[in-house]
Amino acid sequence: MQALNAKPIDPNNLVPRAIRRKVEAVPPKAVVVCGPRCVGKTSLIEQITQGWLVSWYAGGRLETNDALCFHTQDDAVNVLTAAPILVIDDAHKIPDIGTIVKILVDVNEQLQKPCQIFLTSSSPIHLLPGPESAVGRTAAWRLWPFSLHEMADKLGWESAAASLDRFLVDGLMPAAALNACEAHDFLDDYCSGSLLQDFYDLYPEQSPELAVKILTALARRIGAEISYDALARDIGASRDTVEDCIFKLEACSILRTCPAFSSNPACELKRGRKIYIFDNGVLNALIHDFSPFASRADAGVLWENFFFMERVKLHDTVRDFKRMFFWKATGVHRKEPVFLEAHNGRIEAFECPVSDCVSSSRAFFKKKHPESAFTVVRPVDCVRIFKDAYCEPASVDQSLADYRKALEGGSK
Numbered sequence: 001m002q003a004l005n006a007k008p009i010d011p012n013n014l015v016p017r018a019i020r021r022k023v024e025a026v027p028p029k030a031v032v033v034c035g036p037r038c039v040g041k042t043s044l045i046e047q048i049t050q051g052w053l054v055s056w057y058a059g060g061r062l063e064t065n066d067a068l069c070f071h072t073q074d075d076a077v078n079v080l081t082a083a084p085i086l087v088i089d090d091a092h093k094i095p096d097i098g099t100i101v102k103i104l105v106d107v108n109e110q111l112q113k114p115c116q117i118f119l120t121s122s123s124p125i126h127l128l129p130g131p132e133s134a135v136g137r138t139a140a141w142r143l144w145p146f147s148l149h150e151m152a153d154k155l156g157w158e159s160a161a162a163s164l165d166r167f168l169v170d171g172l173m174p175a176a177a178l179n180a181c182e183a184h185d186f187l188d189d190y191c192s193g194s195l196l197q198d199f200y201d202l203y204p205e206q207s208p209e210l211a212v213k214i215l216t217a218l219a220r221r222i223g224a225e226i227s228y229d230a231l232a233r234d235i236g237a238s239r240d241t242v243e244d245c246i247f248k249l250e251a252c253s254i255l256r257t258c259p260a261f262s263s264n265p266a267c268e269l270k271r272g273r274k275i276y277i278f279d280n281g282v283l284n285a286l287i288h289d290f291s292p293f294a295s296r297a298d299a300g301v302l303w304e305n306f307f308f309m310e311r312v313k314l315h316d317t318v319r320d321f322k323r324m325f326f327w328k329a330t331g332v333h334r335k336e337p338v339f340l341e342a343h344n345g346r347i348e349a350f351e352c353p354v355s356d357c358v359s360s361s362r363a364f365f366k367k368k369h370p371e372s373a374f375t376v377v378r379p380v381d382c383v384r385i386f387k388d389a390y391c392e393p394a395s396v397d398q399s400l401a402d403y404r405k406a407l408e409g410g411s412k
Contacts, residue, residue: 015146015154017044018317018390023141024048027114030101034121035143036253036278037194040174041120044143045087055083059090068100076107080115091119092202098125105137122198123251142253145279146172147313149386161383165293168302171281187285195282199252206245210237214245218255218275219286223301223337225272254278256312261325261340274326276305300354303379304337307352314389336361347372354378
């Protein structure tokens with residue numbers, strides 16, 4: 001464990017994360033920031049704790065396991081009162097982390113001055129193997145690679161829009177988005193090393209060769225409906241094995257499943273699914289193709305994956321509880337991808353052509369759902385769609401400001 005003052009942040013390298021104000025919550029609950037490797041989870045916590053005394057525990061170290069093995073309530077009190085902020089980095093690497101979080105939060109509730117508790121993990125604590133003893137005691141936020149909106153905060157919307165073709169190929173992983181010259185080297189190294197590391201740590205019983213085979217096969221099927229039976233036949237595994245592996249890859253934030261829309265929710269699981277990779281740069285590294293967007297035969301697929309994940313980032317940040325589906329436009333000759341976003345019985349549709357083609361699905365969709373909005377979104381429409389989509393507070397919530405002001409002056 002390190003009791004430290006967070007290291008200074010270089011403002012020149014800082015990309016504001018839209019989720020930051022949501023993560024900066026007051027105690028006693030623990031806040032879990034989960035997401036794939038190398039998307040900036042630790043950097044975000046460093047930014048939030050900048051200038052404050054922090055008790056920092058790193059998962060995967062024996063000394064951390066020993067320090068967080070509580071024999072008495074006083075052991076937990078000592079950990080919580082060592083500094084006003086407690087961070088457990090890579091929490092998924094700590095045995096029985098759910099029980100540890102349960103004890104910390106329960107004891108924290110009893111303190112006169114509760115500690116702020118932050119954890120980083122590849123998955124929400126309740127999805128980790130083991131008992132779900134921390135349920136109800138954590139607030140989980142998913143952090144993805146940079147969003148286009150976040151890059152526009154850094155570069156300006158004009159520059160971000162001008163860089164869109166590059167982002168569609170190289171993706172928005174921080175190391176790739178901020179350093180174009182080294183993006184392809186980083187992404188190749190990432191996919192051959194870090195990408196599945198947490199997956200293997202969490203699920204050691206999974207075959208590494210099979211996981212790579214499934215992930216690569218899915219990367220080559222972006223935009224197509226996925227049949228677990230057909231996928232299992234293609235890679236030589238059982239359907240149950242394939243389905244279980246995909247579930248765990250999604251739990252580790254590597255994949256995101258989009259079900260087919262049905263007006264009967266009970267039929268959703270029966271109507272097919274599409275599966276997307278969390279970042280376009282990772283997708284292109286998996287299929288070994290970094291050729292320019294303008295020359296790509298699969299440009300429509302890249303745009304579909306990019307747009308879907310940008311909407312996922314938006315909904316996970318603003319917590320609007322909208323569910324995403326894909327819509328099968330049966331009977332329409334030209335079938336551009338159409339996503340539906342549903343909440344409280346209201347539906348909004350987005351058709352995603354890569355070119356300036358005339359929409360072929362609008363009339364068919366509006367006939368079935370006349371009260372629903374239908375928007376055609378091409379890459380050139382990104383500014384219009386995403387510029388004002390995020391609701392960002394102008395300053396830190398007053399509750400947090402009041403909490404930190406109440407801390408002892410010597411804690412900072």
